[in-house]
Amino acid sequence: MRYARAVMNLSAIDLNLFLVLHAVLETGSATDAAKQLHVTQSAVSNALARLREMLGDPLFVRSGRGLVPTPRCEELRPLVVNAVAQLQVAVDxxxxxxxxxxxxxxxxxxxxxxxxxxxxxxxxxxxxxxxxxxxxxxxxxxxxxxxxxxxxxxxxxxxxxxxxxxxxxxxxxYLEEMAFLVRKEHPRLRGSTLTKEEFNASRHIGMVIAQGRPGIGHRYFQEFCKEHGLEFNPALSVSHFIAAGMAVTRTDYVAGMPGRTADALCAMLPVKRLRLAITTPPMPxxxxxxxxxxxxxxxxxxxxxxxxxxxxxxxxxxxxxxxxxxxxxxxxxxx
Structure with missing residues (x-):
């Protein structure tokens, strides 16, 4: 279906339509947007139809049970979000x-x-x-x-x-300490301290939590490794600390992570927390x-x-x- 881009003055536009667009962008569903706005689903569908005609773009395509924004709609997202937020501030x-x-x-x-x-x-x-x-x-x-x-x-x-x-x-x-997780029955790492030699002889799990790339915490630790002669040898990279903890339970890999997260995983999984023999500076x-x-x-x-x-x-x-x-x-x- 082709959409003809309409040319009109701002005064002729029903700004309530953009409140509907904001709700659909936020929920990814016409049904959920209707619940959030306390209107019927048909009212949301009608508003989207008017916006499509006005903006000359389908705005959303269906994917499974949800709605996925088109590239044009993604361009509008930050403008709509900011406008609604500013209006909320003005009202409040x-x-x-x-x-x-x-x-x-x-x-x-x-x-x-x-x-x-x-x-x-x-x-x-x-x-x-x-x-x-x-x-x-x-x-x-x-x-x-x-x-x-x-x-x-x-x-x-x-x-x-x-x-x-x-x-x-x-x-x-708060200050976050660095900790290391290994499985409880690890064949080599039986104590509570990870020596420099044990660290260098191990294979590790790396974190890629920032759009598929190592984050600031990883770079922070890499600099520490270079300074102290530690050899980080990643065998696996994952995007979540919980995934690293799960992988530890099935391998002899060592996973570095924030201390509080390590403690939480120790309470849920058959893993144990190790302290590096070389004191790592905490991260604010x-x-x-x-x-x-x-x-x-x-x-x-x-x-x-x-x-x-x-x-x-x-x-x-x-x-x-x-x-x-x-x-x-x-x-x-x-x-």
């Missing part, structure tokens, strides 16, 4: 009432935070924002959408050094957001909720979160 103003808010808040994090941090965040979120919705998305999604800059993502849990772009803010939450983890949402009352409340839940007492709390300009961060890395 400074009168953000947590118990009444029906807003959707989006958090990006890795699967290690899915295991260790998100359950605690969800518990507080359900109690303090009972009518709101929490959406947790992957680091891949954050990078592909440039989510913090576009407003698609409200905040991210990530290593502090991620906040190296102009306009980014961060607040330190932070809550990161963009200046676009810095002053928004709802986003500010959401961030404060996570800080209250996740920040360790040992981390000195600044009276005002720090901005992390890209130029300053690059200079720091160059020293």
């Amino acid at each position: 103003g400074q009168r953000f009432v947590p118990a009444e808010s029906t807003r959707t808040f989006t958090l990006s994090c890795g699967d290690n935070q899915d295991v260790c941090d998100v359950p605690r965040v969800v518990e507080a979120f359900a109690r303090k924002l009972p009518r709101a919705r929490l959406r947790v998305v992957s680091i891949d999604f954050l990078m592909a959408s440039d989510g913090l800059t576009t407003g698609e993502v409200d905040a991210a849990l990530a290593p502090q050094m991620v906040a190296t772009r102009d306009g980014y803010f961060c607040e330190d939450l 983890m932070a809550l990161i957001w963009h200046e676009r949402t810095h002053s928004d009352p709802g986003a500010r409340y959401f961030r404060q909720l996570m800080v209250e839940v996740l920040k360790e007492p040992s981390m000195t709390r600044a009276t005002e979160p720090r901005a992390k300009p890209a130029a300053a961060a690059r200079r720091a890395r160059g020293r």
Whole structure:
């Protein structure tokens, strides 16, 4: 079916149609979008039909039981998301009432935070924002959408050094230790400490959690290995720490990962945690957001909720979160 691109003034456009488009983009389903908007499914279908005619594009194609955006629709996504977010801010103003808010808040994090941090965040979120919705998305999604800059993502849990772009803010939450997992019945590694010789003689599991590439944590550890003569010899690369833990149960591989995640997997799988004989420096983890949402009352409340839940007492709390300009961060890395 061909769609003729209509030319019309903005004043002639029903802006409610873009609220429908936003809901379908968010849910991937006309049925779920109708539930979110409290309208019938036919009303959503009719709105999409009008948008297709107006924009000259099919916007979505069916895939299984869901809807997949066309390239043109993906171009519109950040514009629509940002526009709806700005309208929400304009409507809310400074009168953000947590118990009444029906807003959707989006958090990006890795699967290690899915295991260790998100359950605690969800518990507080359900109690303090009972009518709101929490959406947790992957680091891949954050990078592909440039989510913090576009407003698609409200905040991210990530290593502090991620906040190296102009306009980014961060607040330190906790220090993450490096740990190593092996299966309990490993034939060589029987103690609780992994020596340099044992590390170098082992094969390892690498992590590719950032769009199929090693992330900051991996690069951080690679520099440590070079400094201390450790030989990282990957036999397998996976995109999730949980997958690394599962692979350990069936092999003699060694998997490096955040200590809290290692402890969680030890409670679920026949694996044990080892400490590297050479002390590895902890990695500071932070809550990161963009200046676009810095002053928004709802986003500010959401961030404060996570800080209250996740920040360790040992981390000195600044009276005002720090901005992390890209130029300053690059200079720091160059020293």
